[in-house]
Amino acid sequence: MKLNDLQSKAPAWTLARRAERMNPSVIREILKVTERPGIISFAGGLPSPKTFPVQAFHEACEKVLRDDGHGALQYAASEGYGPLREQVAALLPWNVDPAQVLITTGSQQALDLIAKVLIDAGSRILVETPTYLGALQAFAPMEPEVVGVKGDAHGVDLADLGAKAPGARFFYVLPNFQNPTGRMMSEAGRAGLATAAAQLNLPLVEDNPYGDLWFDAPPPAPLTARNPEGSIYMGSFSKVLAPGLRLGYVVAPAAIAPKLLQAKQAADLHTPGFNQRVVSEVLKDGFLDRHVPTIRALYREQRDAMLRALDREMAGLDVQWNKPDGGMFLWARLPEGVRALDLLPKAVDRGVAFVPGAAFYAEVPDERTLRLSFVTATPEQIDTGIAALAAAIREAL
């Protein structure tokens, strides 16, 4: 057989069953559209690049390479860089042993590892309604049965949780300024959920990428702080430093931590050691205590700009929205009869983009919902963009 014959020969690739569940992220497809020049995007979940401490990274890179460049560029332990694990443990508001901290390649990877360790094909897992799309995507390859639990602005519907918990492997919750809704679970909501989960013998998987981005007052204590043995906790440096280094972490009880570590070894051996040392260096001397308040102030201004624009531009339209106390997102609901997915092309024609809320539902979506990020566009762009959105809604009515 000649080379040419071989080259024309496509063999019998057989895809895994789970590959059928893998689909391009709706959001990423939308983001491609929004990269067109002139589009004002409320779609992305991108932190404002103004908040990235470029100079601090600059100095940290230089120091890490100067002090121990060879060590920083070598293979490293799957668990993560020791000093960074200690810094993470010290940042958390309950008693965490650094040995429980596993450094991950963004907190998205923690979701992948948790899925591998806790989900069998057909396993029931519970999520909020709506929930973080990236979590649904990370869980999907392990072929779970994903069940949405009802909730409102304050917390979870405990009766619904009780009905759906039997046999569930875990309940995935994002209590602080949730992606996509921006909502924050109240103290009463947390206390009730923690008690119910313990009574139901239901493990919690708590995701907290946005908790530090509060505007008026810090959120109540994490669910994990209330029952560390019954919870896995995930955090990230993506929103308080920068996402481009891909640094997150997961804190798991002793029953789970060794399996997550083994899954981590198999997934990418370890998170880049250079990045871990750079972030560890940046974190020294209380950097976050000085830096994060500047992000809060900026995002609060941006949220206020969007709320003002919504008040002004949506007057007379039957559009509803919430007032997030932190984070990056605001959640809105369109007038009866207007589907967000149908509105999107009309809005893009007028130069503004958003993410239809349907993407964030595990089961039946509320097709009138949409997610608006208030952190990427400037206040002036927010004014223009919200006016364009209102015009598109009027057209759709």
Place this chain on the structure above:
Amino acid sequence: MKLNDLQSKAPAWTLARRAERMNPSVIREILKVTERPGIISFAGGLPSPKTFPVQAFHEACEKVLRDDGHGALQYAASEGYGPLREQVAALLPWNVDPAQVLITTGSQQALDLIAKVLIDAGSRILVETPTYLGALQAFAPMEPEVVGVKGDAHGVDLADLGAKAPGARFFYVLPNFQNPTGRMMSEAGRAGLATAAAQLNLPLVEDNPYGDLWFDAPPPAPLTARNPEGSIYMGSFSKVLAPGLRLGYVVAPAAIAPKLLQAKQAADLHTPGFNQRVVSEVLKDGFLDRHVPTIRALYREQRDAMLRALDREMAGLDVQWNKPDGGMFLWARLPEGVRALDLLPKAVDRGVAFVPGAAFYAEVPDERTLRLSFVTATPEQIDTGIAALAAAIREAL
């Protein structure tokens, strides 16, 4: 229920079935022992840190942060950084469209993505005998039936391959200076395997982290170059630049690439954009053409030192070993009746460590084999270490 009650309540964590297959890496456990001061380690797969171009990284970090620090620290495309994908395509010795190149968090992640996309529970997959342990660990969570194909120093036993291929999802091969054996598949071996795979309708998964580390002459063309539609190809910057940035890549045919991309999105969103830009910067102006020859020269000297030490110290002992033409590893076989796993503690007592070969077999191991890395220890340490190993073998006889 009080907080204290909750804290003492460990819920019913149920592990996924695949978690039972996850075990601590034998090698990583051994490496912990070898971190004891004074131990000469032939165990690790660590590139020599002398080869890391720290100054080039230094300059590249500075340039990337100065030219577009905010872009480098922002979320980025799951596919990878465009210019780096083009550079990878240009490095490969067949016609590769940059759109087929997916940047991964080390090539270990490519194994994880391939497993997710191509392996169902119970799927038959074929590997060499022996094979890379990290691949076995990456495939294991998807619960395949892993079958070892016989082979020798020149290539694969095609009769055995023919018998085992029916129904197999793919054959995983590492043709260049394989981990663990250091062996290189000959041109005849490659031609025969490429033809057989095409006739058998058997997809190949080709892993090539060591191909650039040849000592006398470059290896024959990759298997993938002979049938790109029938192969997935993996490469890495870990051995030609440095592993601590975790940068690898996978090139897949159009039938598979979109699914790998979707698995990548779910796994960690994207490989750190900062690292990708830094490596892209380092690669400019033919850096590898100047740098890689220095690694080859160093590793060749190290291999020669180990071969000389083996000749001298193993005289009169019935120990066999090969003479690798590149890479980082040498494969040895102990006298009859001596198991490498039993020898290890005796060797460690005498101050030297290696990896027992049994870890690298998918099925029945040859327990007399062991892997010796010749790149981490200095020539003087190699002399001392091989003498200590010979003494341990004499004691074990």
